[in-house]
Amino acid sequence: MIVARDLRLAYRQPGNTVTVLEGFDLTVPKGERCVLIGPSGCGKSSLLLLLAGLLKLSGGVRHASGGSEAGGRLHVGGQPLEGPRPQTSLILQDFGLFPWKTVEENIALGLRLKGVGEREAAERVRPVVERLGLAGTERRHPRQLSGGQRQRVAVGRALATEPDLLLMDEPFSSLDALTRESLQDLILEIARRDPLTIVLVTHSIEEAAFLGQRILILDGPPLRIIGQVDNSGAGASDYRRQKGFHAACDEIRRLMVKASERGSLR
Numbered sequence: 001m002i003v004a005r006d007l008r009l010a011y012r013q014p015g016n017t018v019t020v021l022e023g024f025d026l027t028v029p030k031g032e033r034c035v036l037i038g039p040s041g042c043g044k045s046s047l048l049l050l051l052a053g054l055l056k057l058s059g060g061v062r063h064a065s066g067g068s069e070a071g072g073r074l075h076v077g078g079q080p081l082e083g084p085r086p087q088t089s090l091i092l093q094d095f096g097l098f099p100w101k102t103v104e105e106n107i108a109l110g111l112r113l114k115g116v117g118e119r120e121a122a123e124r125v126r127p128v129v130e131r132l133g134l135a136g137t138e139r140r141h142p143r144q145l146s147g148g149q150r151q152r153v154a155v156g157r158a159l160a161t162e163p164d165l166l167l168m169d170e171p172f173s174s175l176d177a178l179t180r181e182s183l184q185d186l187i188l189e190i191a192r193r194d195p196l197t198i199v200l201v202t203h204s205i206e207e208a209a210f211l212g213q214r215i216l217i218l219d220g221p222p223l224r225i226i227g228q229v230d231n232s233g234a235g236a237s238d239y240r241r242q243k244g245f246h247a248a249c250d251e252i253r254r255l256m257v258k259a260s261e262r263g264s265l266r
């Protein structure tokens with residue numbers, strides 16, 4: 001699903017250049033749930049923006065205060081990635097909901113942006129609302145929802161367009177522990193039902209171990225894969241109570257500690 005080779009990315013500002021990616025390779029097979037975990041500032045979000053097609057591979061995006069330059073080869077879904085693709089959905093930490101739109105309008109947004117008519121969008125939103133446990137909240141605005149419900153709306157919006165690739169950047173980090181677990185359960189249930197490839201960025205070892213079939217331990221910048229945990233047992237709804245889950249948590253923690261010790265010696 002994702003084949004990235006020799007990715008390069010640098011943010012340039014007057015008198016300061018941050019090299020975030022340098023010769024970075026990544027392969028994510030179709031249908032895999034791949035988790036990226038690593039210290040703050042190592043370049044995880046930047047990688048996700050590239051995978052989403054939001055940072056261009058040649059020329060980069062210009063910012064008022066400077067710019068970025070990116071290069072390398074990136075194929076998503078068998079095609080060279082030249083910009084945002086309709087089959088990719090991105091969920092961010094701050095939900096990205098429009099406060100003036102209702103729950104159903106927020107969920108329908110991706111469909112409407114793709115030119116789907118109002119009536120068809122409403123019909124396609126209905127089962128998503130049901131599936132996410134949001135029935136009854138359709139006419140409410142985000143301020144009238146709890147944090148967990150808001151993030152459900154964000155998940156709903158990402159799924160309404162029936163993506164084949166779901167990219168998530170710390171989607172549940174602002175939620176309390178139990179709400180967070182219930183949303184992790186939801187993502188797992190969705191991934192089991194739909195043919196979805198998932199790339200999730202998280203700071204939570206438990207979230208990584210519960211959701212990821214493969215967990216990449218990262219360091220940087222420039223971003224490097226310094227370890228990998230194969231966690232093929234993940235996917236059962238009671239995995240948090242299984243030995244494999246605890247073993248995966250221990251292994252992720254061990255690799256992260258090793259990386260941070262190595263970093264502090266540099």
Ligand SMILES: Nc1ncnc2c1ncn2[C@@H]1O[C@H](COP(=O)(O)OP(=O)(O)OP(=O)(O)O)[C@@H](O)[C@H]1O
Nearest residue numbers: 011012018020039040041042043044045046047221
């Ligand atoms: N638009 C930008 N302009 C300049 N530097 C940037 C820009 N965006 C990110 N950076 C820098 O690039 C590096 C990587 O940032 P990035 O947000 O990708 O890291 P991250 O691993 O996602 O961090 P976090 O876990 O804190 O979200 C950091 O040093 C950051 O300060």
